[in-house]
Amino acid sequence: MPAQTSNEGEGELTVYCGIDWAEGHHAVALVDDAGTVVAKCRIGDDADGYEQLLGLLAEHGDTPEAPIPVCIETGRGLLVAVLRQGKRPVFAVNPLAASRYRERHGVSRKKSDPGDAKVLANILRTDMHEHRPLPDDTDLAKAVAVLARAQQDAVWSRQQLTNQLRSLLREFYPAALEAVAGWQNGLCRPEARAILAAAPTPGKAGRMTHKQLCAALKRAGRKRGIEAEADRWRDVFKAPHARHPELVEDALGRQMLGLLRQLDAACRTVDDLTEASEEAFRQHPSAEVMLSFPGMGIQLGARVLAEIGDDPARFADTRAVKAYSGAAPITRASGKQLYVGRRRIKNNRLHDAGYLWAFSALTASGGANAHYRRRRERGDWHSQALRHLFNRMIGQLWHCITTRTMFDERQAFPLPLAVAA
Incomplete structure (x- = not known):
């Protein structure tokens, strides 16, 4: 419940706090039930x-039993961490939504930090029931979220560097791309990076001996098939290819080595964060339930847990978690017009993880594959059918997490009566 304060000759007043945050300072405003600003500061x-x-909040009735609710436009940072100590409800409002609330009080489009803090406080005063406070996740779930999101960001950065390196190699070193063509994420493989570091140009690659190639493969950690792999690389390098002038080729090789060093660091970062996120995820009580689902691996489970958290009161029902993930369709009706389409406002990280999860479940679950095939027969495209499958499975996952039950194929995808008979 919001904190209450009393003045002489008046009854108790409920107080709400709004904070307009910035990089170096924050504007704070406290309003009462009547919308009057009772305190403000910077x-x-x-x-x-x-x-x-915290002292300002305490002066106006903030107690551990009845803390003053706070509205702010971010859900991260040290300020939020300090405010969330105890039972204080903290509401993170989207800046776009806050700007719409600002227009309710005037059309001149004036803006100031103290004014925005007052708008945020008034959001709680008038519409607190329409907003949800930040979830009360455990510290372990928060740690999983930090590591899983960092790992995903590192994977995206690694792919960006890989694309840059591939584009550069196409310009002067096609033999390197030909050598890794049969490998998945070939340029990210340690063998490819070790050989490119030893032979940064086609001229140097053509002069590499069998022994030098074997040594590079061993430095990369390869244990088996070294001789045959070295012969394959040597044959590719010895084949005729178009070449730049030697001076230009050396300059492009120096550029390639710079990108290669960045890619090496990115690959090591991905490996370290993957190991850390998987270790933290395995310690979570919900890990066993999540891993019982078909297509749900350790890293994918960590990404899903990072976005849905472990607060059982975060979502009112399975429909809420489906809408949050972007799996549930959205309906717009006006008069005789009715539109049903996919959601664009959603948790993008959870939605991306759900696409991979549904795709992996096609080969791990007969029921999931049959559900996907039925949707395709009804005319859904591939992505639509996968989204529909994810919509069904994310609801089942939330139910199993909250009830602490394992996945059951027969209950999740019951056979039609005709097939069962």
Whole structure:
């Protein structure tokens, strides 16, 4: 419940807090039930500023039993971590939604930090029931979220560097691309990076001996098939290819080595974060339930857990988690017009993980594959059928997590009565 304060000759008043955050300072406003600003200040983004904010809240009735609710436009950072200590409800409002609330109080489009703080406080005063506070996830779930998101960002950065390196090799070193063509994520393989570091240009690659290629493969950690792999690389390098002038080729080789060093660092980062996120995910109580689902691997499970959390009160029902993930369709009806389409406002990370999960489940579950085939027979495209499958499975996952039950193929995808008979 929001904190209440009393004035002489008046009854108790409920107080709401709004914070307009910035990089170096934050504007704070406290309003009562009537919308009157009872206090406002500007604090720094440091420990002293946080203490000043907590002192201001305490002066206006903030207690551990009845904390003052806070509205802010972000759900991360040290300020949010300080405010979430205890049972204080913190509401993270989308900046776009906050700008719409600002237009309710005037059409001049004026804007200021204290004014935005007042708008955020008034959001709680008038529409707190329409917004959800930040979920009360455990520290382990928060740690999984940090590591899983960092791992996903590192994978995206690695792919961006891989694309840049591939584009450069196409310009002057097609033999390298030909050698890794049969490998998945070939340029990310340690063998490819080791050989490219030893032979950064086609001229140097053509002069590499069998022994040198074997040594590069061993440095990369390869244990088996070294002799045959070295022969394959040597044959590719010895084949005739178009060449740049030697001076230009050496310059392009130096550029390639720069990208290769960045790719090496990105690959090591992905490996380290993958190991850390998987280790943290295995320690979570929901890991066993999530891994019982077909197509759900450890890293994919960590990404899903990072987005849905482990607060059982976060979603009212399975429909809420389906809408949050973007799996459930959205309906727009006006008069005789009715439109049903996919959601564009969603948790993109969870939606991306759900696409991979549904695709993996096609080969791991007969029921999931049959459901996908039925949707395709009804006219759905591939992505539509996968989204429909994800919509069904994310609801089942949330039910199993909240009830602590394992996945059951027969209950998740029951056979039609005619087939069962």
